[in-house]
Each structure stands twice: as structure tokens, then as C-alpha cells.
Amino acid sequence: MLKKEINEFITQTDPQTPMGELFRRYWLPVLLSEELTGLDCAPVKLELLGEKLIAFRDSDNQLGLIDEFCAHRGVSLWFGRNEMSGIRCPYHGWKYNFKGDCVDVPSEEAIEFKSRVKLKSYPMIEQGGVIWAYMGPAHLKPPLPAYEFSTVDPSQNYVSKRRQFSNWLQALEGGIDSSHVSFLHSGSLNRDPLIRGAKGNRYNESDKKPVFQVEKSTGGLYIGVRRNTENDQYYWRITPWLMPNFTMVPPRGDHPIHGHFWVPINDRECWAWSYSYHPTRSLTPAETLAMKEGAGIHVVVDEHHIPLARKENDYLMDRAAQTSGLYYSGIEGVGMQDASLQESMGPIQDRTKENLVSTDNGIIMMRQAIIKAAKALQENPDFAPPGIHPEDQQVRSVALIADKQIPFLDVASDALKAVPGRPHQTI
Numbered sequence: 178m179l180k181k182e183i184n185e186f187i188t189q190t191d192p193q194t195p196m197g198e199l200f201r202r203y204w205l206p207v208l209l210s211e212e213l214t215g216l217d218c219a220p221v222k223l224e225l226l227g228e229k230l231i232a233f234r235d236s237d238n239q240l241g242l243i244d245e246f247c248a249h250r251g252v253s254l255w256f257g258r259n260e261m262s263g264i265r266c267p268y269h270g271w272k273y274n275f276k277g278d279c280v281d282v283p284s285e286e287a288i289e290f291k292s293r294v295k296l297k298s299y300p301m302i303e304q305g306g307v308i309w310a311y312m313g314p315a316h317l318k319p320p321l322p323a324y325e326f327s328t329v330d331p332s333q334n335y336v337s338k339r340r341q342f343s344n345w346l347q348a349l350e351g352g353i354d355s356s357h358v359s360f361l362h363s364g365s366l367n368r369d370p371l372i373r374g375a376k377g378n379r380y381n382e383s384d385k386k387p388v389f390q391v392e393k394s395t396g397g398l399y400i401g402v403r404r405n406t407e408n409d410q411y412y413w414r415i416t417p418w419l420m421p422n423f424t425m426v427p428p429r430g431d432h433p434i435h436g437h438f439w440v441p442i443n444d445r446e447c448w449a450w451s452y453s454y455h456p457t458r459s460l461t462p463a464e465t466l467a468m469k470e471g472a473g474i475h476v477v478v479d480e481h482h483i484p485l486a487r488k489e490n491d492y493l494m495d496r497a498a499q500t501s502g503l504y505y506s507g508i509e510g511v512g513m514q515d516a517s518l519q520e521s522m523g524p525i526q527d528r529t530k531e532n533l534v535s536t537d538n539g540i541i542m543m544r545q546a547i548i549k550a551a552k553a554l555q556e557n558p559d560f561a562p563p564g565i566h567p568e569d570q571q572v573r574s575v576a577l578i579a580d581k582q583i584p585f586l587d588v589a590s591d592a593l594k595a596v597p598g599r600p601h602q603t604i
């Protein structure tokens with residue numbers, strides 16, 4: 178249970194909020210590469226951390242992320258003409274380059290006027306099929322992202338995104354709460370083509386009282402969850418969480434490894450990014466097709482990346498499937514099973530009313546870590562928060578079976594490191 182002020186502290190990410198400042202120290206995934214289809218393509222409206230922005234790819238393949246509104250009289254540059262190395266406001270023709278510099282004011286005689294006009298802008302880079310933005314102070318820009326999914330060969334990786342109508346934190350809290358898998362996703366363990374068939378799945382089903390053991394890592398946490406097996410061993414599923422919003426689902430058999438980023442749009446909505454990659458082989462055509470059709474953690478969305486199953490149609494609730502156990506909650510698909518329940522908490526969960534239990538230990542330690550980092554940043558704006566260094570980001574999730582007396586870090590510490598080309602530890 179949190180006090181109201183603490184709940185506000187950890188959920189609000191607008192400019193000048195402590196958590197908003199923390200987010201502004203990391204490269205964040207903001208667009209799929211395919212959303213900026215080519216040179217001089219249509220600009221994309223993009224709200225991030227409560228800031229309304231416009232993204233575009235110019236004639237020279239430079240990526241621009243600038244204030245949505247024209248400095249003249251505030252027209253949305255979504256209407257702009259993306260042409261000849263800049264975006265031109267269609268109202269009176271003012272033009273801006275990818276850095277937000279005003280480069281043309283065609284109605285004014287004094288050509289020096291334009292040099293006094295500038296829109297806010299942020300750097301973007303493209304890596305792993307994703308366009309990333311950094312929205313913090315220029316002198317604190319971290320090294321490029323090193324998450325393994327974004328550095329493997331493109332044939333090994335698939336990324337999707339969907340709009341979620343909830344605060345980012347309750348989405349993240351679902352991602353590090355492994356205990357709900359035995360309930361909410363139980364119907365998918367035997368059926369989903371990107372999950373079924375792994376030996377470990379049987380322990381998810383047979384032991385519904387998992388024990389959490391959470392250890393600190395340099396970039397965040399390792400959330401170890403153990404379940405009993407049929408003999409004197411534990412089945413461990415270990416989820417790395419990296420500050421502030423990155424997780425990896427523990428693997429199942431030879432299936433791709435899945436994971437998420439949750440990026441605040443504003444305090445009431447977030448982008449749920451989902452990636453699936455295999456560290457040592459290309460994804461098969463069947464796997465890629467299944468992801469496009471909503472298998473695994475992916476979701477079928479419309480042209481605005483809003484899921485087809487949504488609040489307005491009751492997420493296509495199927496009570497018969499709920500009764501039979503086909504889908505434990507009555508909602509189809511792992512991604513929408515999570516999203517539907519997280520949205521049902523309201524746009525910002527009222528954590529003054531929650532009742533946490535032992536399986537929420539990962540959530541409790543995560544909250545402590547982000548509060549500590551956000552407070553450290555408040556005191557020292559140059560503070561380098563955990564998780565911004567490439568070596569922090571080179572982690573993997575792990576699933577293994579080990580003797581009961583062995584602490585999970587003793588058997589998993591090596592496998593938790595992402596080493597290019599090395600097979601991952603999975604069962």
C-alpha cells in the first residue's frame with residue numbers, strides 16, 4: 178500500500194516531475210522503423226512523457242523529433258509538408274529542420290529573423306527495427322542501447338507495439354509479477370504456438386504458490402521465482418528488470434525470448450512495446466506469422482496501434498471460454514489478457530487501497546529502486562541512474578532446474594549475461 182503522494186511520485190512523468198526526469202535519462206523506444214516509411218514520408222504525431230511532438234524522416238534520412246506546434250501561431254505540424262530537408266508549416270510556410278531550427282520564414286524580408294526561432298527537439302537513432310529517442314540534457318546522453326534484442330541480426334528479432342490505456346507503472350508491475358502466469362495465462366501455456374511444449378510449463382501449472390526471491394543487479398533487479406518440481410529440485414524463472422521500464426520474460430524451451438518496454442505517453446496512457454528474439458537463430462516464418470496474428474505477447478492492432486480487442490467491445494470477452502478454462506479470464510491472447518486487466522484498474526491504479534502479498538516482492542523492490550533513483554536525481558541532476566550503461570543492459574532472462582539448496586544466482590549468474598551467439602539457458 179502506498180501513500181497518495183508516493184503513488185503520484187512514481188506514476189507522474191510529465192516535464193519537471195522526478196519520475197519524468199528519471200525517464201529522460203534513458204534512450205526510449207518511440208517508433209517502429211516502419212512508421213517513418215521513407216525519405217520525406219508523412220510526419221507522425223507522437224506524445225511522450227506528456228510532451229506533444231512530431232517525428233519525421235527528412236530528405237537526407239535524418240530523423241527529427243520536434244515540438245508538435247509551429248512557433249508562429251501554434252498550428253500542428255502534423256499537417257506539415259515534409260520536403261527538401263525539413264518540415265514546412267502549411268499555414269504561412271515557416272520551415273524547420275530535424276533539429277527544430279527555423280530555416281525559412283518566407284513572408285518576412287529580414288532573413289535574420291528566422292535564426293531567432295527554434296522549436297524544442299530531441300535526438301533519435303534507429304536500431305533493431307526501432308527508433309529511439311533521448312529526451313534528457315544533451316551533455317548526459319548515454320551510450321547507444323545495448324539490449325540484446327536490438328543488437329541481434331534483424332532476422333532473429335520481431336518487435337510490435339500497442340497503445341495501452343493505463344499508466345505505465347501498472348503495466349510494468351504486471352510484467353514483473355510472474356505469479357499471475359499460473360492463473361491468467363494458464364490456458365495459453367498448452368496452446369499458444371510461441372509458449373507451448375516447453376518442459377517448464379508443467380511446473381507453472383502444477384505449483385500455483387511460487388516463491389519470490391529478488392536480488393539486486395547493477396541495472397535493476399533479478400526477480401527469481403521458484404516452483405516445485407516432481408523431485409528435490411526447483412524450477413526457477415528469472416526475470417531481469419532494468420531501470421526504469423524494461424523486462425524480459427523467462428524463456429520456454431527453444432521458443433524466442435519475449436520482453437517488454439513500457440513508455441509513458443502521458444500519465445493515463447503508455448506504449449506497450451513487445452519484442453521477441455532468439456539469441457542464436459533466425460525466427461522461422463511460422464513464428465513471425467504467429468506474432469503478426471497475435472500469438473505470444475503480441476497483439477493485433479489497428480493503424481493507430483490500438484488493439485482490436487479493447488474496452489469499447491469488452492475486449493471480446495468470451496464467457497463460455499472462461500467457464501471451460503480455454504481462457505482463464507475469458508479474454509483471448511496473453512497480451513490482451515494482461516492489458517484488459519491492467520486497464521480495468523483505472524488509468525492510474527489507486528495504490529492506497531492495494532494489499533500486497535509475498536508474490537509482490539519484485540514489485541515492492543522495483544518501486545523502492547525507482548523512488549531512490551528519482552530522489553537521487555532530484556538532489557543531483559548529474560546523477561547517472563542504474564541501467565544506462567551498455568553492460569547493465571546486456572542481460573538475459575533464464576529458466577532452469579536446480580537443486581533446492583542452491584541459491585539461484587549461484588547457478589544462473591553466467592546465463593543472465595547476454596553473450597552474442599551463446600545459447601541461452603532455458604527449459
Ligand code: FES
Nearest residue numbers: 247249250266269
Ligand atoms: S502558424 Fe505555422 S507558419 Fe503560421
Ligand SMILES: [Fe+2]
Nearest residue numbers: 351357362515
Ligand atoms: Fe502476463
